[in-house]
Amino acid sequence: MQVNRRDRVQAETFNLAARLDELLENLCQVEQVSREVFELRVDPACKARFDRGHFEQVLWNLCRNALRYSQRLPCSVRLRALTSDDGTTVLDVSDDGTGVPGDAVQKLFEPFFTTEEGGTGLGLYIARELCEANGALIEYKRAIDGGACFRITFGSSDES
Numbered sequence: 082m083q084v085n086r087r088d089r090v091q092a093e094t095f096n097l098a099a100r101l102d103e104l105l106e107n108l109c110q111v112e113q114v115s116r117e118v119f120e121l122r123v124d125p126a127c128k129a130r131f132d133r134g135h136f137e138q139v140l141w142n143l144c145r146n147a148l149r150y151s152q153r154l155p156c157s158v159r160l161r162a163l164t165s166d167d168g169t170t171v172l173d174v175s176d177d178g179t180g181v182p183g184d185a186v187q188k189l190f191e192p193f194f195t196t197e198e199g200g201t202g203l204g205l206y207i208a209r210e211l212c213e214a215n216g217a218l219i220e221y222k223r224a225i226d227g228g229a230c231f232r233i234t235f236g237s238s239d240e241s
Contacts, residue, residue: 090132090135090214090215091132091133092130092131092132092215092216093130093131093132093133094128094129094130095128095129095130095131095133096125096127096128097123097127097128097129097162097170097172098121098123098124098125098127098162100129100136101121101123101140101160101162102121104137104140104141104144105119105121105144105160108141108144108145108148112145112148114148114153115155117155117156118148118151118153118154118155118156118157118158119144119156119157119158119159119160120155120156120158120159120160120161121160122159122160122161122162123160123161123162123163123172124162124163124164126164127162127163127164127170127172128164128170129170129172129235130215130216130235130236130237131215131217131235132211132214132215135211135214135215136215138207138208138211139207139208139211139212139219139233140174142204142205142207142208143174143208143231144158144160144174146176146204146205146229147174147175147176147178147229147231148176150176150178150179150228150229151176151177151178151228152177152178154177156177157176157177158174158175158176158177159173159174159175159176160172160173160174161173161175168237169234169235170234170235171232171233171234171235172232172233172235173230173231173232174230174231174233175224175228175229175230175231176224176228176229176230177224177226177228178228178229179227179228180223180224180227180228180229181221181223181229186221189205189221190205190206190208190209190219191206192206193206208231212233215235215236216235216236216237217233217234217235217236218233218234219231219232219233219234220232220234
C-alpha cells in the first residue's frame with residue numbers, strides 16, 4: 082500500500098537539520114533509547130526536497146535498521162548530511178554494526194528479502210521506491226568502520 086503512494090508526491094523543500102532532529106527525538110521516544118546513541122552532523126544550510134510523509138517513512142526505516150544492528154553505544158548511529166559543490170544534498174545513515182554480508186548486498190532493495198527472522202523484507206524496497214518517486218537515489222555502501230551505510234542523494238531542492 083505504501084508503494085502505491087509514490088504517484089502522489091507532495092514534495093516540499095525543508096531544512097534537513099531541523100527535520101532530522103525532530104525525527105530522532107520521536108524515534109528515541111518510541112524505541113525507548115537514549116538520544117546519545119544517535120550522532121547528528123548536518124550542515125545547517127542543508128535543504129532537501131521530498132514529500133514529508135515519504136521522508137519520515139524512509140528515515141524511520143533506515144534509523145530503525147541502523148539501531149537494530151548497532152551496538153547501541155553513544156554515537157553508534159550516525160546521520161551526516163552536506164551539500165556538495167554542485168548543490169546536491171547527500172545524507173548518510175550509518176551504524177557501528179557488522180555491516181551487510183557480501184552475498185546479501187545485491188539483494189538489499191529487492192522486495193521480500195530479509196536477513197531478520199520475522200522481517201517482511203519490504204522496508205528497504207519501499208525506501209528505494211519512495212526515494213525514486215521524490216527524485217532521490219538511495220544506495221548501500223560499507224561504512225568506514227565496517228558497519229552499514231545508506232546514502233540518499235537528493236534531487237534538486239529548487240522549487241520549480
